[in-house]
Amino acid sequence: MVKEFGLDWTFVIGHLNYWLFIILMMTGLYIVVAKGNLVKKIVGLNIFQTAVFMLYISVGKVKGGTAPIFPVDMNIDPDVLYSNPLPHVLILTAIVVGVATTSLGLALAVRIREEYGTIEEDSIQKIDRDTCLQDANLHSEVASEPR
Amino acid sequence: MRHHLILRVVTKLLIGVIMLFALYVQFHGDYSPGGGFQAGVIMSVAFIIYSVVFSLADAQKVLPPWFVHKLMAVGLLLYALTGVYSMFAGYNYLDYDAINPEHPVSGQHNGIILIELGVGITVTAVMVTIFYAFASRTPPMDDEAW
Amino acid sequence: MLTALAVVRAQSLFATAMLSGAFSLLSALLFVTLDAVDVAFTEAAVGAGISTVLMLGTLALTARFERPATHSPVIPLFVVFVTGAALIYGTLDMPNFGDPNAPAQVHLAPDFIQNSPHEIDVPNIVTAILASYRGFDTLGEVAVVFTAGVGVLLLLSGLRHRRRRQGKEDS
Structure with missing residues (x-):
C-alpha cells in the first residue's frame, strides 16, 4: 500500500518504536563521546544500555499478547497469546550485570579521582602529558651526561 | 542523620517489610514475577537503607564485611555445585531431573528454587559489598552539604 | 526520553544522578506496557534504587559539578548522526512492531511456551527459562x-x- 508520496504508514508506525530507541541510544552515545566528565560518561553508557534493553524487549512483544506467566493453577488457555519470554530472560540478567559493571566503572572513577584529583578527561590527559614530558626531560639529561 | 527522628522511625518499620518482600519475591518467583536477581537487589536495599539512615558502623555490626565476602562465594558455589551434583547423579550439568529422578517435574522445581537461592545470595552479597566499599570511603558529611 | 535529553544539559552531577534514577523508573513503566513484568521489576529495583545510591556515593567521593565542555560538539554530533542513520537503515528490514509472525517469535518461543508446562511445570515461563x-x-x-x-x-x-x-x- 505504497502511496504516491512513497510513504507507507503501517510501515512507519510499525518501525517508529525502533527509531525512538535508536534516538535514545544516540543520546547516550553523544554523552559518552562529547562529555569530558567520567561520571557523566557512565550515565551516558547507562542510557545507551537501557535503550538496547528496550529494543530487545520491543522485539519480543506480540500484538495482543500478554505477560508470559501462566495462571497459578496451570489451567492453560490455548487461545491466549504470550509475548516472547526469551528476550525477557536475557535482559533481566543483563540489567543486574549492568549495574554491577556500572559500579565497577564508578569505582574506577573514584580511584582516578584519588590519583589525579579530577575526573575531567582533558585535565587527566594534561597531567599525563606533563608527567611524560618530565620523564622524557629527565631521561635526556641523564643520557646527555658524559660517562 | 541522628536528628531525623521521623526518618529513623519510618525506616525501622520499613526494613522488616522490605526484607519480607524480598523473601516473598525470592521463593514465589516461580509463580509470579520475581526471582533471585530481584530478590537479591531488594534484600540488599534493606541493608543499604539501614546503613544510610543509621550509620555504616551499625550496619557492619549486623552484617560484617568478612561475612558478606564469604556469602558472595557461597551463592555462586551453591549454583555451581547443584550442577555438579546432577552431573555425578548421571545427568547433564544443571539438569535438575537428577534431584528427583522418579518425578522429574518436582526435581525441576527443587532445582530452580536451589539455584535461585544461590543467585539471590550472590546478588545480595555483591550489592552490599559494593555499597560498603563506596560508603567506607565517603568522608563524613553534614546534611547541609547537599 | 526527555529526561535523557535533560541529562545531556545538566551541569550539576547531582541533578544528573537524580535524572538517571527517574529515567530508569520511566523505562520500567515502558517495560510493563511491553509485557515484560519481570524486567520492569528488576529495572525499578536496580535503576531507581541501587544505581542512584551508588551514583551519589561516587559524587560524594569525587566532584559535584561538571566543568563546561571545552571541545566543540560538532564532531561528536557528526559521529552520532552517522551511527544513528546507519542503525535506522538497519531497522528498515525489521518486521513491524508486535508482528506475531516475526522471525523472533516463530522459532524458539513457541517451543518454550508449549513445552515448559509439562517439562518444568512452573507458571512463570521467564523463571523456567532463566x-x-x-x-x-x-x-x-x-x-x-x-x-x-x-x-x-x-x-x-x-x-x-x-x-x-x-x-x-x-x-
Missing part, C-alpha cells in the same frame, strides 16, 4: 556479578590496607 533451559547462561551471569563485586573490592579497599600497613611501618 533457571532451567538457560541455566548455563545464568550461571555465567552470576559469575560476572561476582567478578564485578571482587573487582570493586580490589579497587576500593586494597589501597586502604596498604596505607594502613605503610602507617604501621612509619610509626
Whole structure:
C-alpha cells in the first residue's frame, strides 16, 4: 500500500518504536563521546544500555499478547497469546550485570579521582602529558651526561 | 542523620517489610514475577537503607564485611555445585531431573528454587559489598552539604 | 526520553544522578506496557534504587559539578548522526512492531511456551527459562556479578590496607 508520496504508514508506525530507541541510544552515545566528565560518561553508557534493553524487549512483544506467566493453577488457555519470554530472560540478567559493571566503572572513577584529583578527561590527559614530558626531560639529561 | 527522628522511625518499620518482600519475591518467583536477581537487589536495599539512615558502623555490626565476602562465594558455589551434583547423579550439568529422578517435574522445581537461592545470595552479597566499599570511603558529611 | 535529553544539559552531577534514577523508573513503566513484568521489576529495583545510591556515593567521593565542555560538539554530533542513520537503515528490514509472525517469535518461543508446562511445570515461563533451559547462561551471569563485586573490592579497599600497613611501618 505504497502511496504516491512513497510513504507507507503501517510501515512507519510499525518501525517508529525502533527509531525512538535508536534516538535514545544516540543520546547516550553523544554523552559518552562529547562529555569530558567520567561520571557523566557512565550515565551516558547507562542510557545507551537501557535503550538496547528496550529494543530487545520491543522485539519480543506480540500484538495482543500478554505477560508470559501462566495462571497459578496451570489451567492453560490455548487461545491466549504470550509475548516472547526469551528476550525477557536475557535482559533481566543483563540489567543486574549492568549495574554491577556500572559500579565497577564508578569505582574506577573514584580511584582516578584519588590519583589525579579530577575526573575531567582533558585535565587527566594534561597531567599525563606533563608527567611524560618530565620523564622524557629527565631521561635526556641523564643520557646527555658524559660517562 | 541522628536528628531525623521521623526518618529513623519510618525506616525501622520499613526494613522488616522490605526484607519480607524480598523473601516473598525470592521463593514465589516461580509463580509470579520475581526471582533471585530481584530478590537479591531488594534484600540488599534493606541493608543499604539501614546503613544510610543509621550509620555504616551499625550496619557492619549486623552484617560484617568478612561475612558478606564469604556469602558472595557461597551463592555462586551453591549454583555451581547443584550442577555438579546432577552431573555425578548421571545427568547433564544443571539438569535438575537428577534431584528427583522418579518425578522429574518436582526435581525441576527443587532445582530452580536451589539455584535461585544461590543467585539471590550472590546478588545480595555483591550489592552490599559494593555499597560498603563506596560508603567506607565517603568522608563524613553534614546534611547541609547537599 | 526527555529526561535523557535533560541529562545531556545538566551541569550539576547531582541533578544528573537524580535524572538517571527517574529515567530508569520511566523505562520500567515502558517495560510493563511491553509485557515484560519481570524486567520492569528488576529495572525499578536496580535503576531507581541501587544505581542512584551508588551514583551519589561516587559524587560524594569525587566532584559535584561538571566543568563546561571545552571541545566543540560538532564532531561528536557528526559521529552520532552517522551511527544513528546507519542503525535506522538497519531497522528498515525489521518486521513491524508486535508482528506475531516475526522471525523472533516463530522459532524458539513457541517451543518454550508449549513445552515448559509439562517439562518444568512452573507458571512463570521467564523463571523456567532463566533457571532451567538457560541455566548455563545464568550461571555465567552470576559469575560476572561476582567478578564485578571482587573487582570493586580490589579497587576500593586494597589501597586502604596498604596505607594502613605503610602507617604501621612509619610509626
